[in-house]
Each structure stands twice: as structure tokens, then as C-alpha cells.
Amino acid sequence: MTRDEAKRLLDRLLAKAGSAQVEATLGGGESYLTRFANNEITQNVAESRHVVSVRVADGKRTGRATGNDLSDEGLSRLLARAEEAAKVAPESESALPFLGPQRYREVDAVDPATAALGPDARAREVGRAVARTLAAGLDGAGIFETGHGTIGDYGELGTLAMANTSGLFAYHSETAATFSISALRGTESGWARADSHAASDIDGDALAARAVDKALRAHSPKAWEPGSYDVVLEPAAVSDLLQEMNYLSFGALAIQEGRSFLTGAMGKAVLGETVTLRDDPYHPLHRGSPFDGEGVPTLPVTVIERGVARSAVYDRRTAAKEGRESTGHGLAYPNTFGPLARSLVLEGGSDTIEGLVAGVERGLLVTRVWYTNVVDPKLVNVTGMTRDGLYAIERGKVTHGVRNFRFNQGIVAMLQRVDGMTAAVRAGATVCPAVRVRGFRMSSGTEF
Amino acid sequence: MDDLLRLALDTAVQRGATYADARIVESEREDLHVKDREVGSLDRSQSAGLGVRVIVRGGWGYAATDDLTPDGVSACAARAVAIGEASSSVLREPVRLAPEPAHRAVWASECAVDPFRIPLERKLDLLVRCSDATKKVRGVTTAEAFFSFLRRRTRFVSSEGADLDQTATRSGGGLVALAVSGDGVERRSYPQSEGFFLSRGYELIDEIPWLENAERIGEEAVALLTADRCPAGEMDIILEGSQLGLQIHESCGHPTELDRALGMEANYAGTSFLTTEKLGSLQYGSPAVTLVADATLRHGLSTFGYDDEGVEAQRWPIVDAGRFAGYLTSRETAHRIGESRSRGCVRADGWHHTPMIRMVNLSLMPGRGSFEDLLSDTDHAIYMETNRSWSIDQLRYNFQFAAEIGWEIKKGKRVRMVKGPSYQGITTRFWNSCDFVCGPEEWMPWSVMNCGKGQPGQVAEMTHGAAPARFRKVRVGVAASDEA
Numbered sequence: 065m066t067r068d069e070a071k072r073l074l075d076r077l078l079a080k081a082g083s084a085q086v087e088a089t090l091g092g093g094e095s096y097l098t099r100f101a102n103n104e105i106t107q108n109v110a111e112s113r114h115v116v117s118v119r120v121a122d123g124k125r126t127g128r129a130t131g132n133d134l135s136d137e138g139l140s141r142l143l144a145r146a147e148e149a150a151k152v153a154p155e156s157e158s159a160l161p162f163l164g165p166q167r168y169r170e171v172d173a174v175d176p177a178t179a180a181l182g183p184d185a186r187a188r189e190v191g192r193a194v195a196r197t198l199a200a201g202l203d204g205a206g207i208f209e210t211g212h213g214t215i216g217d218y219g220e221l222g223t224l225a226m227a228n229t230s231g232l233f234a235y236h237s238e239t240a241a242t243f244s245i246s247a248l249r250g251t252e253s254g255w256a257r258a259d260s261h262a263a264s265d266i267d268g269d270a271l272a273a274r275a276v277d278k279a280l281r282a283h284s285p286k287a288w289e290p291g292s293y294d295v296v297l298e299p300a301a302v303s304d305l306l307q308e309m310n311y312l313s314f315g316a317l318a319i320q321e322g323r324s325f326l327t328g329a330m331g332k333a334v335l336g337e338t339v340t341l342r343d344d345p346y347h348p349l350h351r352g353s354p355f356d357g358e359g360v361p362t363l364p365v366t367v368i369e370r371g372v373a374r375s376a377v378y379d380r381r382t383a384a385k386e387g388r389e390s391t392g393h394g395l396a397y398p399n400t401f402g403p404l405a406r407s408l409v410l411e412g413g414s415d416t417i418e419g420l421v422a423g424v425e426r427g428l429l430v431t432r433v434w435y436t437n438v439v440d441p442k443l444v445n446v447t448g449m450t451r452d453g454l455y456a457i458e459r460g461k462v463t464h465g466v467r468n469f470r471f472n473q474g475i476v477a478m479l480q481r482v483d484g485m486t487a488a489v490r491a492g493a494t495v496c497p498a499v500r501v502r503g504f505r506m507s508s509g510t511e512f
Numbered sequence: 513m514d515d516l517l518r519l520a521l522d523t524a525v526q527r528g529a530t531y532a533d534a535r536i537v538e539s540e541r542e543d544l545h546v547k548d549r550e551v552g553s554l555d556r557s558q559s560a561g562l563g564v565r566v567i568v569r570g571g572w573g574y575a576a577t578d579d580l581t582p583d584g585v586s587a588c589a590a591r592a593v594a595i596g597e598a599s600s601s602v603l604r605e606p607v608r609l610a611p612e613p614a615h616r617a618v619w620a621s622e623c624a625v626d627p628f629r630i631p632l633e634r635k636l637d638l639l640v641r642c643s644d645a646t647k648k649v650r651g652v653t654t655a656e657a658f659f660s661f662l663r664r665r666t667r668f669v670s671s672e673g674a675d676l677d678q679t680a681t682r683s684g685g686g687l688v689a690l691a692v693s694g695d696g697v698e699r700r701s702y703p704q705s706e707g708f709f710l711s712r713g714y715e716l717i718d719e720i721p722w723l724e725n726a727e728r729i730g731e732e733a734v735a736l737l738t739a740d741r742c743p744a745g746e747m748d749i750i751l752e753g754s755q756l757g758l759q760i761h762e763s764c765g766h767p768t769e770l771d772r773a774l775g776m777e778a779n780y781a782g783t784s785f786l787t788t789e790k791l792g793s794l795q796y797g798s799p800a801v802t803l804v805a806d807a808t809l810r811h812g813l814s815t816f817g818y819d820d821e822g823v824e825a826q827r828w829p830i831v832d833a834g835r836f837a838g839y840l841t842s843r844e845t846a847h848r849i850g851e852s853r854s855r856g857c858v859r860a861d862g863w864h865h866t867p868m869i870r871m872v873n874l875s876l877m878p879g880r881g882s883f884e885d886l887l888s889d890t891d892h893a894i895y896m897e898t899n900r901s902w903s904i905d906q907l908r909y910n911f912q913f914a915a916e917i918g919w920e921i922k923k924g925k926r927v928r929m930v931k932g933p934s935y936q937g938i939t940t941r942f943w944n945s946c947d948f949v950c951g952p953e954e955w956m957p958w959s960v961m962n963c964g965k966g967q968p969g970q971v972a973e974m975t976h977g978a979a980p981a982r983f984r985k986v987r988v989g990v991a992a993s994d995e996a
Contacts, residue, residue: 102776103604104602105572107572107574107866107967108572108598109576109595110591112578113576126551127554127556132559133558146556152631152632152633153551153554154549154551182594183573183598183599188601191601203775207779215968217967217969218968219968219971244779245779246778251907321653321692322653323653398552398553398554399553400545400552434905434906435905435906436903438901439901439991440932441697442692448903449903449906451906470903470912507936507990507991510938511785511910512907
């Protein structure tokens, strides 16, 4: 939906508001995903949908209704349902007046060719990739996904546009392309993935070649004993571990409630000097939304600067509590989660993967991690598995595959022991480098 | 609605589909969440849309739209066919569907009291009172209370003549107390982690003693801050039913999904150690372990008349007295294990997503004896209650779970509360160490509300019935690490 179409739709709804205080949010778009396994396409889908969520504020009370009937009658019903809810909601001490018009930075995140990419083009790219896995005697499995709008990985809808009766209007659209491939032989596997706003940046054949190479090098993995190892974590692994920390630690509500390792730590050295962490939707590899779920312009925020805690990310409620301005990291109001960094950047260094490996006497090269979950939220102690390529490093060289490990590792402690980084790249939801960590706790083995 | 469904099928078949089905799903939902008297969510949502699934030259195509006009539906069906054609260009073996009678039926889950007719004020008042009761405990940092209600009507037709109209209503909620001190963050939930839900109406909310437990979980969360840390080492454990429910889900449910075992989820959720040659021969667990898949379970979250490809609901053993006995299958995969009919496990989480194999209700059959009998029979063990974290490898061998609260059992008695209880194991060794499953009087249908699978990701809900059970010589406390 274009900016003008979105504005007309939301204006149509707000025109029904009368004297009520109304905020309306539009999300949705189109999403296409071609899925393959065992070297053939096994699923191939398209979805097109939009949803409007209406919030009515009645003094300190607020109610919300959400629906996808965008007809005049449907929007009227939506508004009436939200008004009914607002009337009976308990009063909220944290309720704030609606924002008026805001100024947002423009983010160029739409690639028309990606928006127009059809199923034949996706199938051709998948065909090239599985030709490579077939030639290597491996099974190829993965996805080629493209989208236009704000449909998330699990069908959740981000904000395409929002408007309110105080004159605010915000709009941001983006395209996205992801190609992910696993190359497998039995329980041995390699993996590669790329994400961009433009499908032309994606080379399925090159990714397949990388996954094949990783799978072949993981052949006949040896069982190593659990223990503490120096590790080189590739960007996909770093991304998943950083996101666990992000969800638990960087939002002001977690800090205010004492649940974050950053509680009482601003201005203090909390991580290693190598670590500078920012949230920046304007980074060219992110191209994220310039506003948050409350319509506040999103500011780039340095959370950690050379190991020193500098700032949380804020929404309006947590900012008001500290007498400061929101940084534009709120979710739709009201919510119990608090603010969230959406465009995390871990600044990289100048090393290469080979250079990081060269600095390890006996350790492990980790392609990615899987099924991470939090064991202890304050110190961000996380468990999870290695996956799709775990390799021995011996005397500065990658020597052979190693059976996968379960790890139990504090991410705060881990980021105090990083002594080498590559340049940062886009890895899933994060822009981050590969890193070398001195001492990473592999706590138990598995059968493959 | 009938006209639109018929139009979708006709368009798909005219354009070359050899098989087509169409679903219109209409849903209504209410989510209420209170945290420390503040409303965290008060959302009443509605959704309607159509999905068309086709086979074209042996390849799958799926398209979904919320444009429920004749033009919108025709375009959606045409798009599904174009996608199916593209799929057929990268295909090794054409899709083949196991036969299923073309059912024509109307089905609805049991719902005595319509939750959408209960005034919002009444629901919010109960949530605020629960939150207040928890928060008044000295030392509680935050207190949350939430309810959620969902009604989903699914109309399904297929080019084979199936015509189904099903309506399911589910209700439930939960309470959470959080206590924070120094580096300690302790949580207690009631009735279970992530809330307790069933396919029932508001009568379920009325039956649960929310207020009676709101204060208790606050007290326990605060007590955990100063409790001893759970001892580490190899020891016996007893799992409370909801924790055991998640154990069943992760270490039995997912590995017996046949699409996983056949490699169809390899890039995302993973594959399975339960490869097809093990069916009927692998000693998955001890003789005390019988696990039954049951899409007919009364009040189950994954209970239905027919699945989302029109296959009738069934009940069958997955593990029979310890022996690996069955898979969760679809019409597409059944023949791969020599079966002539799908087990009916295919579902989608809405009209916008294509259906895929999802766990139906999967339960551990009760053994014999009360919980007190189990404790009396135990010399030394850690009893773990309510899940706190979970993780399992991509083949479903190595798992690690942590619970919110533990109790050390000595000579049949609870001797002390312990914090941070966790255990780790390898699936078959763990289930083979099970030597005591409590009886029917302790059996409860627990819920999983956040089961993620597939690309695009889909979230499913299902029920896992379980009574407390004991496992011998399990590795405990591996999650804790002073140096981590």
C-alpha cells in the first residue's frame, strides 16, 4: 500500500472519530516464500493482507480493537469496539496525551524489483542452488523469501503507517529478501544465509556453494569433551546471542525494574573495550523504520561505547519516568514489555575469519547457534546448541568437524572476553561481525 | 461464503490444478493483560480471509488474501496456480495425496459459557484483583495477570467434494509474579508457564481458583530469592505435570512429526533422530511410558472434527509401553511410511498460512498411584515445578530444561525449596529412565501456546496431558555456572 493509499485509509477512519481521541495503525503487505527440501520445492506460498488497529483514549483509559475489514462499515465497527473497551478499562497512571505531527528521516528501503519478483524467478534461483547441492551428493533445503510491507517472520505485522486525531501521520515501507540454505548428508550439515532489502544482492548459487563447502568440511565429526574453549563465532551466531541480550537488557523498563545487567551501571565499564553496541535503523544494512510504535521518531542510540554503558532505549512511558525524551523505541501503547532496540549494530573490527582462527591454539569455529533460551535473565546466561558446521581449530588452523555441543554461557561475561572482530555484516536481524571469544562454555555433547 | 469458496475451487481447477482446497477462516479474539494495575493489553481483534491450496503438475501452490470479493478470490486462486506451476519446475517426485473420504460435516468444540458475552468489566476486575493480591506480597517487583479468548470458524471445501464447517472456542489465562534482588530474578507462574488454556468457554475461568493462588506465587517468588541453589550432579528427579507436558512436546511431539523425519524442516526447525527405519522397533522409553496422540481429546487445544486438509480426527499410539509406535502424518507423507491414510495432523494458524503437519494433543498415559505415593516411594530427588526455560537440539536428542521452583525430596518428604533447578539429558536415555508415572487422579491436560514451526513461521496451540513422573539418574544443575 502506498503512502497516499495508507493516508486515505487512516483518514477515512479518523473522520469517524468525532470528538474522541483516536490513534490508528496500519500494518501488512505482501509476502512470498518458496521453500525447498531434499532438492525440490516442497512449499510455495503468497499472502496479501492488511490490518488496522485502533486505539481510543478516554481520559486515562485506553482500549484497542484490531481487524482486517477495511470497508467503511468495518472501520466503524472497529472504532465502536475500541470505544467500548476504553470506557471500561481501568485508569492508567502512565497514560500520556497523543503526540502531534512529527518529522521523520526518510529511509530508502523499497526496491521495486524485489517487490515485483515472481514465483518463476524464485524457482529459478532455488533451481540453481539445488543443482549445486545435488552435484555434491547432498540434500539442499531452504527458503527464498521476498516481501513488501511489514509482515514479519511469524506473520506478525509491523507498522506501515499510523495517524491520530492530533495530526500525527507516519509511513514507512520496505522490501525484504532472504535466502537461506542447508546442505545435508545424514546428520552432517552446512548452512548459509543472506538478507537484504534488495533481492539483487542475493546470490543463491554462491550461498549454496558456501553451505556445500561447510557440509563437506564437517564430514565425520569427532567427539570432543565438553569444557571451556576459545571460539570464533561467525556473525549468525553472534546475532542470535546479541538478540537474547537485547530482549532482556537494553530497554529502559527492564533497567528500571532491576531485571537488566545495566541497572545502576550507566557510565560504568560493563563489557570489554572491544564492544560498541548501537541501535541504528538508518544503518545502510538495516534500513529500518524511522519511527516507533508510538509514532516517536527513532534516534540512533549508543547503548555500549567501548565497553561502557551509555544509554538505554526508551519509550514515552519509561522516558517520562526519568524526566527525559523517548528515543523512539516504543512498542504500540499500552504494552507490558517496554521499549526494544530494533536495529542492533555491533561495531566490527578489521580482522578476517582466518585471522581470528589463526589466534586460537585449540578451540572451535561456530557457524551458527540454535534454540537459544535464557537460563538467567540478569546476567544473560543463555543455553543453546551449535548447528550446521562446528569445526576444530588446532594451532591456528581449521582442521576437522566436531560433534555439536550444548552451551551454557553468560553473554555479559562473553562480551568481556572478545579480543578480535571482523567487519560487521548483516546477519538476520543484526548487523554484527564474527568475533573471537576467550573461553566459551560447551556444557554437554550430543549424538551428531 | 459458499459462493466464494466454490469460485476459488472452480478458478483453480479451470487453470490447471489437479487438486484444490479452499479455506475461509473467521476469527474473533480478546486479549486482556494487567501488570501492576496498569492495562498492558486490552485488544479485541477480528480477522477474515481465504487461502487456496493447489497441486499443479505435482507441485504445491498456496495463496491467501483478505480481499473477499469475487475478483479478489479469483485472483488469489489464479496466483496459487501460477505458484504451483513454478513449484513443478524444481520437483523430483510429484505430490501424491493419501485417499480420504470427502467428508461433509459441521463440528464445534464444547463451550458452555460464551466468553465474548461476558462483560469486559468483569474480566478486567478479576485481573486487577489478582494483580493486587500478588503485588501486596512484600518483595514482589511486578505482578501480571492475563486472559485470552479465541473463536475460530473454518469453512473448508476441496475439489474432491469435502465440505466442512468447524468452530472452535478456547479460553484461558495466567498469573505471573516476579521478584528481583541484586542479580536474582525469580518468577512464579500460575497455573503454568505462559498460561493455562483449553477448548472451553468462560466456565473454565470461573472454575480456576485465581485469587487463592495469586498471593502464593508472590510469596514463592520472593522466597526463591533467598533459597539455596539447586544442587548439581546426577540424581533422580520428579517432574510436575506442566513441565512434563513441555518435555513431551519437545522430545516426543516434534521428533515424531513425519515432515521433520523426512527432512522437510531441515533448514529451520531441524530434522529428527526418529528416522523411519526405527518405527516399531526403537525402545524409545521404559515400559511405563505410553504416549498417545489424540485429536479427539475432550477440551484439547488441538481437538477438531477434521484437520485442515479434511482428514477426520483420530487417536493412536506414538509410544506404546516404551516402543516407538507412530508418527504424526499428513496426506502427502503417509505413504512414505507405508500407511494408506493420513493421521490427520495438518493445521494452519490462520487463513494466511498454508497448513502443515502440527502436533495434535499428545499425552503421557497415567500410571498408578497418587503424588504422595510417588514422594513416599522416593529416597532422594529434586521435584521441579513450572517451566522456566527450554532448549533442544535440531535432531531432538540433547535437551535442557529449567523450572521456576524446585524442592529437595528426602525420604519421602520435601525438605527445602531450591532455586534455579535445571536438568539435561538425551531423549531416549531420559524416557528409558522413567520408572513411576502417577495415576489418573493426578493427570491434567496442560497447554502449549507458543509452538513455532515452519517458514513462514506459524504458531500452534496444543494440549499435553500428564501426571507427575519420576526419572532416575538425570544430570541436574548443568545450567548453573559460577564462571559463566
